[in-house]
Amino acid sequence: MKRMVSVLVLLIFAAACVFGAGQxxxxxxxxxxxxxxxxxxxxxxxxxxxxxxxxxxxxxxxxxxxxxxxxxxxxxxxxxxxxxxxxxxxxxxxxxxxxxxxxxxxxxxxxxxxxxxxxxxxxxxxxxxxxxxxxxxxxxxxAEHESGFLAGLATALQLKSGAVGFIGGMEIPPVQKFNWGFQQGVDYANSNHGTNVTVSANNVIYQGSFTDVPAGQQIAATMYDRGVKAIFAAAGGVGIGAINEAKSRAASGEEVWIVGVDVDQYEEGVYADGKSIILTSAMKEIGNSAYAMIEAELNGEFPGGSILTFDATNDGIGIPAENPNLSADVERVVFEVLEKMKTGEVAVQDSSAGLIP
Amino acid sequence: MKRIPDALLMAMAAVLLGLIAGALLMLAIGSNPFEGYYYLFRGGLMNMQRVGNTIALSTTLILTGLSVAFAFRTGLFNIGAAGQMLIGGLCATTVGLLVPLPRPILLVVMVLAAMLGGALWGSVPGLLKAKFNVHEVVATIMMNWIAYWVVYYFVPAYLKGQFLETESRVLPAASSLRTPWLTDLFNGAYLNMGLFIAIAMIIIIRFLLNRTTFGYELKAVGSNRDAALFAGIQVNRSIILSMVIAGGLAGLAGASFYTGYSANIQIGVLPIQGFDGIAVALLGANNPLGVLGAALFFGLLHAGKGFMNAMTGIPPEISDTIIATIIYFTATSLLIGRALDYVVRRKKKGGK
CATH class of the missing domain: 3.40.50.2300 (Response regulator)
Incomplete structure (x- = not known):
């Protein structure tokens, strides 16, 4: 026993020297x-x-x-x-x-x-x-409102007509801004690109948590039953519930969509043969901002002490570069509008004035 | 020379084997195990702050370990330390947030509330076992989930924070078991007064088990229920009381964790420390002093693994694996014991 242990220890030591050398x-x-x-x-x-x-x-x-x-x-x-x-x-x-x-x-x-x-x-x-x-x-x-705007625009352009809805988690500013931006995006498409997509007050719902998956599924089911074609779910786990509902409906042949949030949620919505119910996603470019801060630090320009907002002008928000469920035309228009946002030609408000709150 | 007790020898063998297994794993992923262990132990011990955090992590493990060990001495397997701890934490947090009392009295009431909450949670499986012979493993596991959902409902409903709904409001400093002189002594570590509770409990439980009739009865029930009954011991009473005390100990762990180490209670999490308590009790051979040693050792592994990962890239899961391996070797300690016996005997035979 003792000899075995010492042999083992010796072996480990030898191996450590071999492997450790490459450190x-x-x-x-x-x-x-x-x-x-x-x-x-x-x-x-x-x-x-x-x-x-x-x-x-x-x-x-x-x-x-x-x-x-x-x-x-x-x-x-x-x-x-x-x-x-x-x-x-x-x-x-x-x-x-x-x-x-x-x-x-x-x-x-x-x-x-x-x-x-x-x-x-x-x-x-x-x-x-x-x-x-x-x-x-x-x-x-x-700037969640700008991200929501682009997603709303893309949704309206792709669907052309019909009702769309919004499910939020808690009623807190970052979630509300997604909602307000989304509605403005839909309005923008209706008035500038001839679409006829509606958001009605009873299809804008804050569930009240970011965790209640079954509730998200329930709310999504109610909306789809009311004839809503696409739901923008900015609601964490509640949104996962909505995605699950959409997946099971899509699998049985219904045409329903979810607009993802924060990151490209396309993979999350795959239900069969690589097809996904995620129309597009309203993204915050988290990685870009981390990258930008590292770059700033290396250049000796780290903006310590400040609170920054990442928006269209510094590529802080957007929709995914690839959206298999959007037509090429729709994508082209959305990226054009993104450019207009950068120049200030298109402005998005971050308040509820004139919108469904 | 005084003979080293078998239990200690076996625990040390299990620890050694666990560490060797960990070393092999580190080798397998191409890392240097000596470097890995060096940083693992440095991570837990290299300055006062880290020592303080190691002890803070151990504090909870001491109490959950004692809980499991105590029940085991009465022949009961308490898998429910996690739930009892959670309820204890909930009770302490509730008192700390909602009851306006001067600090010294408040802390005492919080700790008592935690103990009572845990004891209540432990009493249910105890009663079920005594009255209906429901197996305590099943009952305690179910009580874990009841505790989980009670907290899930109670915290957002009554203790909700301003912004976060997945955790309670933050406890004000006046109702935290953290105390400035300890925090300052250990450079901002999360060490708290729960440590004193834990040490007191080690002494009390040791005394209770070894020096009182009640403790003797509990151990008798654990050794042989029928014989104990025949000898006139109230077996059912012993079972219930054992679970109540075990629950109370786990409840205290909840107080030290949720109102000392942490400053609020999260929903949707069964505290892993409750399950680690089983490992602590196993390695500590269900002996209060053994529990202390095992808890300190596991606390060290938990405290150091992050630093090991930061320095060497060895994933922290390795140290979890070491713990698991040690448990495995402890659980099979009978085999190790036989192997040791065999070696000793062969030596004697050959003895030159």
Whole structure:
């Protein structure tokens, strides 16, 4: 037994020398960019994945070192622990996706003044909900209304006529702005491109949570039964319920659509033979903004202390580059309008004035 | 020389084998295991803050481990520590958020509420076992899910935060088990007063099991229920009380975790610490001091794995795998014991 153990240890040691020899020593000059994932995995087809793809892109293009860590729980302590792990391992640039990091970043930004932090979709807050963006932190928000506008435009152009609906999660600004933008996009198509698509007040519903999957399915079923052809679901898990309903209806031959949110949800909506019920998605270009911040840091232009909004002008929002369910004409018009948004020729309001709230 | 107890020897063998298995895994993915373990242990111990967080993680494990171990001494397998812990956390959080009391009294009431909540959750499977002979494994697992959905309903309905609906409001500093002098001593670590509760419980449970008639009766029931009954021990009472105490211990774990380590309670999560408690109890041979050692060791692995990942790219799942392997070797400790016996005997035979 003893001999076996010692042989084993020896083997491990020998192998360690062989394998360990290849260890690449970190170049002290390269920027090390870390990410801590929110609840969920790195391949969640949502915030985590989007952020990580942007960081990986920066690794390819800009030669930074990257790593992500996954916290073992969802408490502030777990988030802080992983950021400290990155810091102690020499990482001086951390990207955190999602508002759940708000209180953790508030603590971190005070503790480490040589650590740059990018917080996506939130801003550092104390436990009393006081907002304070430290000098080395950047908080990033997105122009959801512009993203919703493009999705609404694409939906109306593709469907040409009929009713469309909106399912929101909680009635909070980022979700409301998706809704308002979506309606404006539909209106824009009706008045400029001769479509006849309607959004009626009873087809705009906030479920009240981001988690109730069955409720999402229920609401979507009611809307489809009322004759709605496409639903814009900006509702997290509730939206997944809506997607499930659409998938089962599409599988039995009905023509129903969902407009995805945050990231390209096309894969989420595949029901048969690679066909998907996702018409298009109202995206926040999370990866682009992470990339932009890394680039800024490398150029010595990191905008610490500020709250930024990513919109059409800095490629912060949009619809996917490829939309198999949209015709080429529709895509062309949408990308034209996106260009007009950049120049300010098309403006989208981020309030409910004149719209269904 | 005083003989090392068999249980300790076997636990150490299991830990060693687990670490070797982990090393092989690290090799298999092309990493250097020495480097990996170096950073794993550094991650848990390299400065006061990290030591504090290691102890903070261990605190919860001590209490859930004690819970499982205590029930096991009465022959009951408490899989429900997670649910009891969750209810304990819910009770403590509710009191902390809604009851206006001066801090010292409030903390005592919170801790008591957590203990009572956990005890209540443990009492149900105990009663079912005593009265209807419903197997406690099934009953405690079901109670886990009842706890899960109770929290799922209760938190958004009564404790909802301003913005987040998946977790409760944040506890004000006055009703947190974190205390400034401990936090400062450990540079902002999440170590909290739950540690003192945990240590007190180790002493109390050890005393209860080894030095009281009640403890003797519980152990008698655990060793042989029929013999205990024949000897005039109230078996049903023992079973119920054992589950109540086990539940209370897990409830305390909830207080230390949700009102100390964390500052609010999340819905939709069964705390993994409840299940880790089973591993802690197994490795600790259901002995309060063993539980302490096992909890500290597992706490160290949990605290260090993130740093190991950050430094070497070895995924944190490796340390989870090490824990799983150790449990596996502990569970099969009978085999290890026999192997050791065999070696010892052969040595004696050949003994030159």
């Amino acid at each position: 690449r020593e970190a170049d002290p000059d390269t920027l090390r960019v870390g990410m801590v994932t929110d609840a969920g995995t790195i391949d969640d087809k949502s915030f985590n994945q989007g952020t990580w793809e942007g960081i990986r892109q920066a690794q390819q293009d800009l030669g930074v070192q990257t790593r992500y860590l996954r916290p073992s729980g969802e408490t502030e302590a777990d988030y802080v622990a992983e950021i400290v792990n990155l810091y102690d391992a020499g990482y001086r640039f951390v990207v955190t996706p999602g508002f759940k990091f708000e209180t953790a970043i508030y603590i971190i930004q005070q503790r480490y003044d040589d650590l740059k932090v990018v917080l996506l979709d939130g801003e550092p807050r104390s436990q009393d909900y006081e907002s304070h963006v430290g000098p080395n932190t950047v908080a990033i928000y997105y």
